[in-house]
Amino acid sequence: xxxxIQGYEVVIGFETHTQLSTASKIFSRASTAFGAEPNTQAxxxxxxxxxxxxxxxxxxxxxAIEFGLAVNATIASHSVFARKNYFYPDLPKGYQISQFExxxxxxxxxxxxLGEEKKSVRLVRAHLEEDAGxxxxxxxxGMSGIDxxxxxxPLLEIVTxxxxxxxxxxxxxxxxxxxxxxxxxxxDGNMQEGSFRCDANVSVRKPGAxxxxxxxxxxxxxFKFMQQAMDYEIRWxxxxxxxxxxxxxxxxxxxxxxxxxxxxxxxxxxxxxxxFPDPDLPPxxxxxxWVERVRSEMAELPRVMAARFVRDCRLSExxxxxxxxxxxxxxxxxQAVAExxxxxxxxxxxxxxxSRRLNEADLTPADxxxxxxxxxxxxxxxxxxxxxxxxxxxxxxxxxxGKGHSVDLIIDDLGLKQMNDRGTLEKIIDDVxxxxxxxxxxxxxxxxxxxxxxxxxxxxxxxxKANPAQVNELLKKKLAG
Ligand code: ADP
Ligand code: MG
Numbered sequence: 001x002x003x004x005i006q007g008y009e010v011v012i013g014f015e016t017h018t019q020l021s022t023a024s025k026i027f028s029r030a031s032t033a034f035g036a037e038p039n040t041q042a043x044x045x046x047x048x049x050x051x052x053x054x055x056x057x058x059x060x061x062x063x064a065i066e067f068g069l070a071v072n073a074t075i076a077s078h079s080v081f082a083r084k085n086y087f088y089p090d091l092p093k094g095y096q097i098s099q100f101e102x103x104x105x106x107x108x109x110x111x112x113x114l115g116e117e118k119k120s121v122r123l124v125r126a127h128l129e130e131d132a133g134x135x136x137x138x139x140x141x142g143m144s145g146i147d148x149x150x151x152x153x154p155l156l157e158i159v160t161x162x163x164x165x166x167x168x169x170x171x172x173x174x175x176x177x178x179x180x181x182x183x184x185x186x187x188d189g190n191m192q193e194g195s196f197r198c199d200a201n202v203s204v205r206k207p208g209a210x211x212x213x214x215x216x217x218x219x220x221x222x223f224k225f226m227q228q229a230m231d232y233e234i235r236w237x238x239x240x241x242x243x244x245x246x247x248x249x250x251x252x253x254x255x256x257x258x259x260x261x262x263x264x265x266x267x268x269x270x271x272x273x274x275x276f277p278d279p280d281l282p283p284x285x286x287x288x289x290w291v292e293r294v295r296s297e298m299a300e301l302p303r304v305m306a307a308r309f310v311r312d313c314r315l316s317e318x319x320x321x322x323x324x325x326x327x328x329x330x331x332x333x334x335q336a337v338a339e340x341x342x343x344x345x346x347x348x349x350x351x352x353x354x355s356r357r358l359n360e361a362d363l364t365p366a367d368x369x370x371x372x373x374x375x376x377x378x379x380x381x382x383x384x385x386x387x388x389x390x391x392x393x394x395x396x397x398x399x400x401x402g403k404g405h406s407v408d409l410i411i412d413d414l415g416l417k418q419m420n421d422r423g424t425l426e427k428i429i430d431d432v433x434x435x436x437x438x439x440x441x442x443x444x445x446x447x448x449x450x451x452x453x454x455x456x457x458x459x460x461x462x463x464x465k466a467n468p469a470q471v472n473e474l475l476k477k478k479l480a481g
Contacts, residue, residue, distance in 0.1 A: 002165045008204040008238050011211060012170045012230065013162035014121075016177060017155045018187040019131070019195040020063045026130050026154035027054030027097065034193050038136070038147035046133075046152040048092035053280055060154040061284065063186035064104050064128055065294045067156060070184050070301055071123060073108025075291050081128075081281040084273045089146055090133035098157075100275045103127035104284060110160075111303065112176035113321045114169050121173050122161040128284075129155050156186070162201065162211065167230035171223055174198055183302050183327060191221045198226060202233045204241070212237075213247040217254055217261055229254035233261045305330060313343035322351060332365035332372045341376030342383045349379055353396055370399045377407040385467055391416035419465045422474075425458075428466070429474050432457045443479060451475070 002009055025032055028043035044052045068075045082100035105126035112119055131153040136145045158177065164170045178196055182189035189196050198220045203212035217233055220226040232254075237247055252261040300308075306320040315323065323333040329350070336346045350365070354375065358368060378395055381387050387395065395410050404410040411417055419425055432454055433440055439457075442450035458471045 002207070004207065005204075005234060006238050006242075007206065008234075008241075009207050010164075010166055010234055011162050011203045011205060011214075012164040012167070013201040013214075014158075014160045014164070014170060014173060014177075015199040015201070015216075016158045016174070017131075017197045017199075018158065018181050020060050020154040020156055020186055021188055022057055022059040022063070022154055024057060024059075025152035026057050026060050026128065028152050030149075030152065032153050034190075036149055038145065038149060040149065042133075042148035042151060046148055048094075054097065054278075056281065056284065057154060060128060060156075061104065061286065062294060063154075064126065064156055065286065065291055066184050066186055066298060067126055067158070067181065068105035068108065069291070069295050069298060070180050071105075071108035071110055071126075073123060073126070074106045075286055076102060076104050076106055077286055077288070078102065079104040079127075079284045079286075081278045081284065082275045083278050084129075084275055086268075086273060088132065089144070090135050090148070090151070092133075092148070092151070096130060096132060097278055097281070098129035099127035100270075104286065105156075110173060110176050110180070112172050113318050114172045116318060118317065119169060119172070121163045124159045124161055126156050126158040129157055131155050162203075162214075167227055167234065170200060170230060171227050174226060175223060179302065179326060184298065191223075194221060197221050200226065200230050200233075202230055202237070203247070204234060204237045213249050215247065215250045215252050215261075215263075217252050218264065220254060225254055225256055228256070228259055229261055232259060236261065302330070309333075309343075313337060315343055315347060319344070319347045323347060326364075328364045328366040332368070335372035336376040336379075339373050339376035341372075341379045345379040345383060346375065349375060349396075353393060357400055369402065370396065374399050374405075374407055381407060381411065385418060385420060387411055387416050388418055388464070388467065390464070391418070415465075417465065418467045419462050420467065420470075422470075425462070425466055425470060425474060428461045429458055429471070429478055432461060433475075433478060440479065451479075454479075 022032060024030060025043070025046060028045035030041045030043040030046055033041065045054055065075055079099055080102045081097050083095040084098045084100070085095040087094055103125040108123040110121045110123065131150050133146055133148040133151040136147055138145060160173070164173060178189055181187040181196070187195055200217045200220060201214045202217065203214040205212040215233060215237070217229045220229055233252070240247060248266060250263045251265050253264050254261050302324040306317070306324045309315045309320040309323055310317055324330050333346060333350060337343050354368065354370065358365065378392055378399070382389060382392050394414060394416060395407060398404050398410045399407070404413065436454060436457060439450040439453050443454065454475055455468065455471055458475065459466055459468065
């Protein structure tokens, strides 16, 4: 069931520009490193000097293949570079080299969890292209300058079908995509530096109606802005339609200061760009052997790893997805399980206490104060009944604060061992029953609350060290007898 907003269904499709992590540019040997002095990393090809010719960077193609394999797409054995013609100061050639009719990656899908719900967003394509330069507007000198360091940086543009039905779903998709490209290492994922930029195409419609007219919010480079921009845009479009105005297809920008989107230009159609195959570049041929070699060299993919956790550790799909949200989390989980931590308990602690502490301290699992080995010991002590869950939190605290190194020593020092000696516990329970005749009578008259009161008394008498499950069991038995 799709959630409606004021009776409207939201439709979103994403186009994401991921900067590929090659050392040099897509058609020249200039460096792609970020942050250099303007125009120090622009080769003649990037400057569009006459007579220069582009040479395809194999590393960029290889990364596109890796992406295609990661999302179960088809790798085209034959794809074509095209010229996308437009004029802009940061584009000295007067055209951008991109792929148009035949992209290198076709189809595929991205799967993720939105809360408990599994979602699948279909990809249309992923194509290779070059980035443009940057215009630098230097207000203090009243002039604009052009920096061509970014010109020719390899991009993989990843395009989805309009499959998403809420801003939450779209942000979850973007996070999953970000995870995939950084996991397989084709992109550094640095959003501030523009390595992962999303364009959100947003429209609204009455349920069952044809797709509405979309507006495209450009260059969203943080998950927070992404969410704000789409939420604003959705409200705005519904407001326009409710007021009787039609939506015009447009490209819009999000202004983080005002939290609003505003139209930048009316949207061009593909025909405006006069695409045609680039005569300077031969078709890109990717032999099946190349694809197989890339496949064989790729590390285990997050979705494959998640399936393994479901199969071998009996995790639910949602838990397995959480344990593969990034490499540091996955490695931590695997180490804790390898050390004998019961998988489900490890997950609970990683998603609960551990993640709370990591967030507070702004740390990743890789530099956690409590490593996977002590965590495994800790949860094993819960599993074997040595300590209660609450006592485990105290031990965790001690570990986190660096007090004491061994879980078992901390348990001893703090006297947290649960009472597993049945004789002592029976004695406590007999005493509780003898000294609380009112509660016992009420329980026998069918009052559940009275039973809980007796459990409470027994726990108190044991100074919290009795195992609640055992207290329950013994009390029931004795009261029935
Ligand atoms: P263009 O060629 O103008 O870029 P595409 O057909 O390639 O348009 O679509 C661009 C993106 O817009 C895709 O991600 C697609 O899913 C999305 N999209 C297309 N139509 C709609 C719509 N009506 N509402 C929301 N998103 C849409
Ligand atoms: Mg497009």
